[in-house]
Amino acid sequence: MELPFEYGELVKQAQFINRKEERKRLAQNLKGGLNTTLISPRRWGKSSLVNQVALDVESRKTRFCFIDLYQIESEAEFYQALSREVIKVTATKMEEWVKLARLFLGKLRPNFSFGVDPLNDFEISLDYGQLEVAFQEVLDLPEKIAKEKNIRMVICVDEFQNLAKFNNPLLFQQRLRSSWQHHKNVSYCLYGSKKHMMMDIFQNKQMPFYKFGDIMFLEKINTAHWTSFICKQFEITKKKIEVQLAEEIVSTVKNQSYYVQQLAHLVWVRTPKNATRDVFLQGVSDLLKQNNMFFSREMELLSPTQIRFLKALSNGVENFHRKEILKEYNLGSSSNVTRIKGALEKKEIIDTLVPKIEFLDPVFELWFTTKYLNK
Ligand SMILES: Nc1ncnc2c1ncn2[C@@H]1O[C@H](COP(=O)(O)OP(=O)(O)OP(=O)(O)O)[C@@H](O)[C@H]1O
Ligand SMILES: [Mg+2]
The missing domain is CATH 1.10.10.10 (Winged helix-like DNA-binding domain superfamily/Winged helix DNA-binding domain)
Incomplete structure (x- = not known):
């Protein structure tokens, strides 16, 4: 049996609740070529939203490509990841990958290495020595492929503020901006959780990404939506929880998405048939215990x-x-x-x-x- 509450993974489809307005707005933006920045504190649901919108919008004519700056340490690694992901989602055959790379990344002398599953798993290596002069080729790759194949590409960059750890973040932003602003067939969706840093990148007049596109501040999912979701998830697993108790779960963690799911799970696990206040209090105590070590370290x-x-x-x-x-x-x-x-x-x-x-x-x-x- 699948568990009724999920946390830690991206949620989608039936598990993805509400966000109707945001889902529509983001889908429209990205389909229509309006670059969009999405900002919210950690674990409110940015990645899930972008992922869900990709599922809503993706088609043969619109391809999504995901890059997470969390795992990328340098500008060169970013170019490598961007080339790999763009090529992966726009071509299906080995020969075509190689052809596209040779055609559009010629100056960077691309080399391929294939993994255990050569149809899905490959790495592309670029000539690092050439990157300083030919990075433009990588930045323009999505636009060129989109044009060639008559498709729209959507490039989603998660934890965008992490570019701060690159050697020269300002120069990097200038490079991205001056190339991306000419792209007609590519939309960019840039999101991140460090509000201060994100706002400095996108709302500071002196910075390259000022007025890059639409800025969305993700809000919390409201109590009514959470409550009916919690009651429903109990019900389909043949358990019961009163609306009032479900509301308490939501208010205890101030509607923060990850914790609502986590606390609901903790209460659900301990409930044989009918959720009680006692079980709820035990759930809260579990939640605090599970986080105790982490918070103690933070206090130090x-x-x-x-x-x-x-x-x-x-x-x-x-x-x-x-x-x-x-x-x-x-x-x-x-x-x-x-x-x-x-x-x-x-x-x-x-x-x-x-x-x-x-x-x-x-x-x-x-x-x-x-x-x-x-x-
Ligand atoms: N629309 C939603 N419906 C139901 N649950 C959600 C929704 N959005 C987020 N969640 C819950 O919150 C958790 C965190 O969501 P997600 O990873 O999308 O947030 P995030 O803002 O990208 O977090 P981070 O800042 O850590 O990257 C999910 O695992 C899920 O439990
Ligand atoms: Mg995320």
Whole structure:
């Protein structure tokens, strides 16, 4: 039997809930050639959304190609991955791969090596020495193939902000932008979870990707959708949960997609037939236990003042610069508070780009409150 709740993997089709508007907007953008940037904190559902849209849109005439910058360490590796993936999704036969590569990547002297399954598994190696002068060939590869085959290509680049670890990120962005803006048959979908970095790349007038296309800030899936999904998943596995308890699952983790699925799973596993409050509380306790080691390690990286700031935040403080607050929590000066905010934002502990500062991870917040404020 398949488990009714999934987390850690991308969800699709029947397991993919709601996001109707975003799904439509992203599909329309990419079909129509409007480049799109998608931003949300970790684990809200970016990769699943793009993947689902690919399933909605993909056809013989529209090919999707995925690249994850998480695993790519340098500009040269990026070019290698881009060539490989573009060729893989646009041709089906070994001879054609080789032909396309020779035709469009000639200056880079492409070499192929084949894996155990030569029909799906190959690596292309480019002449690294030539890349500095001929990278343009790789960047234009999707456009040239799309034109030649009369198709549209959609290039999806996940964890885009990771380009920051390349040797010269600014030059790299300039190269991408100046080539990509001329592409008529390719749409680009660039997404990532480090909001600050993504916003700096796409919303800063001085940066090459300023006004690159549509920017979508993914929102959380609302409670009604989650609740009916949870109730339904219990029902089809011949178990039962009351709406109110399902709502509590959702609110405990503040609608964050990954955790809703995880907590629902923990409650479901412990439920013989009817979910009870007791089982729910055990589920929450499991969730905290499972994350305990990870969060403890995270705490070791925080300074005592940063921890005091988080205590104030969990106590509901909104204006940290007030004299009494500075004193009560021993936060030093007002400019010190600004520094603390910046540091915690960088560590992805808090989000300051919202009306009210909040913890980014709702389970970390819960864990912190339980442990440090004995609530
Ligand atoms: N539309 C959805 N319907 C149901 N569950 C979802 C949906 N979107 C996300 N999830 C849940 O959230 C989890 C994380 O989703 P996903 O990996 O797509 O997020 P992400 O934003 O790409 O995360 P990361 O920042 O870690 O790359 C999924 O494994 C799934 O459990
Ligand atoms: Mg992702």
